Amino acid sequence: MRSMKYIFFLVTLIVLTSGCTEKIDLKLDNTEPRLVVEGIITTDTTIQFVRLSQSGDFFTDKMLPGVTGAKVTLYDGTREFELKETESNNGYYITPFDYHGVPGRNYTLTIKNVDINEDGISETYKAESYMNPVTNVDSIKIIYEDSWDFWKVLLFAYEPADVNPNYYMFSLLVNDTLYTDQLTEVTIFDDRFIDGEYANGVWVHSFYNNNDDTSLNVGDTVSLRMSCIPEDFYKYIIALQEETRTNIPLFSGPPANLPGNISNGALGYFTAISNSYGSTIFTGKK
Numbered sequence: 001m002r003s004m005k006y007i008f009f010l011v012t013l014i015v016l017t018s019g020c021t022e023k024i025d026l027k028l029d030n031t032e033p034r035l036v037v038e039g040i041i042t043t044d045t046t047i048q049f050v051r052l053s054q055s056g057d058f059f060t061d062k063m064l065p066g067v068t069g070a071k072v073t074l075y076d077g078t079r080e081f082e083l084k085e086t087e088s089n090n091g092y093y094i095t096p097f098d099y100h101g102v103p104g105r106n107y108t109l110t111i112k113n114v115d116i117n118e119d120g121i122s123e124t125y126k127a128e129s130y131m132n133p134v135t136n137v138d139s140i141k142i143i144y145e146d147s148w149d150f151w152k153v154l155l156f157a158y159e160p161a162d163v164n165p166n167y168y169m170f171s172l173l174v175n176d177t178l179y180t181d182q183l184t185e186v187t188i189f190d191d192r193f194i195d196g197e198y199a200n201g202v203w204v205h206s207f208y209n210n211n212d213d214t215s216l217n218v219g220d221t222v223s224l225r226m227s228c229i230p231e232d233f234y235k236y237i238i239a240l241q242e243e244t245r246t247n248i249p250l251f252s253g254p255p256a257n258l259p260g261n262i263s264n265g266a267l268g269y270f271t272a273i274s275n276s277y278g279s280t281i282f283t284g285k286k
Contacts, residue, residue: 037268045100066091071112103133107272126263127270134228137278153205161196167234173223223279233271
């Protein structure tokens with residue numbers, strides 16, 4: 001009898017809970033469009049760009065348009081020049097091909113001739129970023145972690161002592177092509193545990209090698225890009241990675257726009273970072 005009562009209770013509970021469903025239509029108001037800025041100036045000698053686009057509603061399924069016709073200038077404390085708008089990619093404004101940033105300078109980005117809300121009044125947006133110097137990478141090493149089936153990238157470099165903490169971002173390149181091409185894929189940390197010391201094989205990055213289109217082959221050149229980044233950009237990446245990673249719906253908050261450093265209510269980020277590189281040949285498991 002106890003078993004029959006227990007079974008009856010379970011069946012009743014399943015029936016009741018399975019029927020507790022209700023269709024909910026979320027009605028989100030349309031939002032006013034806002035300027036979105038993506039801009040990084042580095043010490044690498046290459047064409048560098050600032051991308052301007054326009055925000056959209058939460059459920060939009062259209063490609064967000066690039067913003068054209070803007071006047072985009074960059075000032076490094078010594079000279080100011082205007083970035084050229086590309087003809088092939090709407091919303092991209094580029095530097096000369098031989099341009100590179102200089103550590104120790106403060107960079108100011110100014111965007112004019114933009115009317116995002118289409119009220120007939122041109123808007124102006126600004127952002128600033130100081131470029132900190134970065135230490136040289138002596139070498140890197142790649143080792144296989146058998147227990148977790150992934151590869152570790154180890155750093156060998158002297159981390160200079162500083163009164164203020166340094167913040168670092170690490171990216172991978174394979175045969176000179178960026179392997180971690182999203183901010184969600186980079187690794188970041190500050191120097192609190194190695195300040196003023198030699199990083200003797202510090203684990204700074206990892207990757208899987210699953211024999212897909214992005215897998216590494218024996219003989220490939222793997223490079224680690226070590227970037228010294230401003231503290232506010234470091235916090236921006238943390239917020240971005242937390243916002244995009246998988247969360248338990250019951251305990252996660254609603255998605256939100258990330259706090260950037262562009263004035264006048266724009267979204268996105270402008271930053272100046274210095275880079276150094278270390279490379280090795282991928283030899284596979286031994």
